[in-house]
Each structure stands twice: as structure tokens, then as C-alpha cells.
């Protein structure tokens with residue numbers, strides 16, 4: 001029957017960052033998650049805050065902190081420390097981040113040929129930001145890989161407005177060795193192929209053969225290796241003769257998988273335990289305290305007891321909160337009260353825009369304990385982090401990653417300080 005100082009529930013960016021920081025501070029940590037998280041869907045960068053009109057992430061944080069009920073309204077003083085701690089965790093690895101809170105938010109191209117604002121990115125995507133100064137953008141696609149649409153993306157980028165953008169946008173496609181014989185080719189399969197030095201050398205030579213003469217920055221699908229990414233990225237720049245950046249596309253997100261793998265390594269190297277495939281099915285309580293949770297593993301139920309439980313289940317997108325018929329909302333682990341917009345505001349008229357429903361979540365106090373509508377803590381030894389928190393619209397405000405690592409940092413630091421004092 002495992003017992004830990006802290007049990008973290010959820011293996012998204014918030015749960016992983018919290019468990020890594022806690023384990024690094026000497027706490028015994030057990031992270032249990034039902035499944036993989038939004039790391040495996042998203043771009044693997046760090047969206048800290050980019051609401052409309054923000055010039056830098058720091059400016060974005062200030063704007064969001066002024067909005068009542070937003071998680072940054074109570075945590076904005078901790079964002080810089082959290083970003084520094086997160087970057088320090090990843091420095092020296094293949095998922096090290098470039099950029100900072102004061103860098104101008106620059107439009108970078110997506111795989112569909114839209115633009116999104118970004119400032120802090122994994123090293124392999126870093127060349128997407130920065131002034132273009134007369135350079136062209138070359139989108140280099142991979143033949144037979146159905147999740148990359150470089151001609152479509154180039155058309156969209158050329159047709160849309162891109163102030164200060166590239167002098168020219170062009171798309172080319174390279175046929176890489178042996179891909180025509182594969183029926184099912186996704187980003188992860190390609191990344192594993194790139195990890196093989198012999199295949200990679202032939203693939204990069206085929207890619208170099210389609211690069212036209214000129215001064216290009218080259219966008220490629222985000223498939224440049226899982227295990228040897230830093231080496232492969234450097235090799236690609238050398239062979240293709242220009243700054244190369246990865247463009248994430250459909251899941252599985254290879255940059256997100258790399259981030260997950262690196263954070264998992266950090267947790268286990270510091271003595272923490274992490275188990276994915278463990279759905280929480282039962283909770284033991286003692287008044288306003290949780291004694292233990294039970295998780296359903298492959299062949300048995302596992303009881304996990306702890307002093308503190310950190311809920312990092314990702315809100316509605318992570319399935320930590322479910323919406324039932326009749327618009328009944330359920331927080332699935334502890335049955336916590338859920339705060340949501342009025343029924344009439346759940347959906348916007350424009351299906352292509354993020355829906356207001358994404359702001360639903362758990363209200364918390366300054367210790368990030370869940371509270372009831374009167375402001376009283378519902379459970380004293382539970383903390384809520386990440387997208388489970390109420391009050392943000394992460395797709396519109398581009399603040400989901402920043403809130404994830406900041407809430408993780410706030411909780412990890414306060415729990416570490418408490419155990420040091422005990």
C-alpha cells in the first residue's frame with residue numbers, strides 16, 4: 001500500500017511540473033494519471049500569456065491579472081519565478097526553451113498556415129521567431145506524410161496579412177527513403193526513423209535536394225527525432241543550409257512527447273514515482289481531509305495514501321470535469337463544486353472560435369485549496385492546479401501553460417516549505 005507525502009493526480013504540464021519540483025525538493029511523490037495529457041496534443045512550447053493586444057508575455061500577465069477571477073489575479077507575482085524554475089529544469093536537455101517574458105510576442109506560422117503569437121519555445125522551434133529581415137520562409141513537407149500540408153499552408157500564409165513577415169513564402173516536398181511503402185505514418189513514427197543515424201543521413205540528403213537557392217528559414221514538420229532531437233536539429237541545419245524550425249501538426253505532438261519524457265525522467269531521477277493508466281475511482285475522506293485515493297490499474301485497485309493531494313486533472317479538456325446531459329457538471333475525483341459561465345454563454349456563435357465554456361473550473365483560495373461558494377475550503381489537504389482552475393480562457397488568452405507551471409510552482413514551493421518547517 002504506497003504512501004507518499006504528496007499524491008499528484010494528472011500527468012499534464014501542471015502535474016508533471018509540480019511532481020518534478022516536489023521530488024527535487026526531497027518530498028516523496030506519487031503521480032497517478034488516467035492517461036496521457038494535452039502535452040501529446042499541443043505544440044510543446046510555453047504559452048504564458050498572449051491575450052489580444054499584449055506586446056510581451058509580461059504585458060499579457062499584467063492584463064490578465066487585472067481580470068477578476070483569472071488565476072493570474074492571485075498568482076501573477078509568481079509567474080517569473082515559475083518560468084525560471086521550469087526553464088532551469090529543462091536547460092541542457094533537447095527540450096530546453098528559448099525566449100523570455102520580455103521578448104516581443106511574434107507571429108509564428110502554424111502547420112495550417114495561420115499565425116499564432118509566441119515568445120517562449122523549445123529550442124527546435126526557436127528559429128520561427130525573430131525579425132525576418134529580407135529572408136524567405138521555405139515550408140519543407142514530407143511526401144506520404146498525410147499530417148503535413150505545406151502547399152495549403154503556404155497559400156494561406158501568402159494570402160493573409162503578416163506585417164514584418166518573410167520576403168517570400170514557398171513550399172516544397174521531399175520524398176524520404178521507404179515512406180511510400182508505409183500505410184500508417186504519423187509524426188511519432190517519423191521521429192523514431194529520424195533517431196536512426198543511417199536513415200536520417202539519407203532523409204536529410206533528400207530534403208537538401210529540394211531546397212531552392214536563396215536565403216531561407218526552413219519550417220519542417222515536428223518530427224526531428226525523439227531521443228536524439230538536439231543532435232538531429234543541428235544536423236538538419238548543417239545539411240539544409242539555413243535556420244530550421246519544427247512546425248507541430250496533428251497529434252501525437254512529438255515536441256509534447258519529448259517534454260513529457262524529459263519531465264518524467266526528472267521525477268523518477270529525484271526518487272518520485274509516476275504511473276499512467278491509473279484512473280481514480282474512489283476517495284477515502286475524514287471530514288474535510290482526504291486520507292487516500294484508490295486508482296484502477298490494469299489488474300487491481302491500488303490505494304494511495306498521502307498528506308496532500310494535488311488535483312491536476314486538466315478541467316473539461318483533460319476530462320477532470322465532465323458535462324452531463326442537462327448541463328450538470330461533475331468534478332470527477334473529489335466531487336468539488338464547479339464554477340461555470342451561465343448556460344446561455346456556454347457556446348459562441350462562431351464554431352471556429354474558442355467557446356466560453358473553457359473558463360469553467362474549480363474556485364480556490366490563496367493556497368489553491370478548493371472552496372465552496374461561501375469561500376470556505378471544501379477539502380483542507382487538496383490543492384488544485386493547471387487547467388482545472390476556474391476563470392481562464394486558455395485558447396483565447398494563450399495562458400494555459402503559464403497557469404499550469406505557475407500554479408504547480410506555488411503549490412510545490414508551499415508544500416516544500418511546510419515539510420521543511422515540520
Ligand SMILES: Cc1cc2nc3c(=O)[nH]c(=O)nc-3n(C[C@H](O)[C@H](O)[C@H](O)COP(=O)(O)OP(=O)(O)OC[C@H]3O[C@@H](n4cnc5c(N)ncnc54)[C@H](O)[C@@H]3O)c2cc1C
Pocket residue numbers: 009010011012013014015032033034035036037038039041042047048278279280312313314315317318319320332333385386387388394395398399400401402404
Ligand atoms: C487540444 C488542446 C489544445 C490546447 N492548446 C493550448 C494552447 O495553444 N495554449 C495554451 O496555453 N493552452 C492550450 N491548451 C491548454 C492546456 O491544457 C494547458 O496549456 C496545459 O498544458 C494544461 O495542463 P494540465 O496539466 O492542467 O492538464 P492536462 O494536460 O489536460 O492533463 C490532465 C491529466 O489528468 C489526467 N486525469 C483526468 N482525469 C483523471 C482521473 N479521474 N484520474 C486520474 N487522472 C486523471 C489525464 O489523464 C491527464 O494526464 C490546450 C489543451 C488542449 C486539450
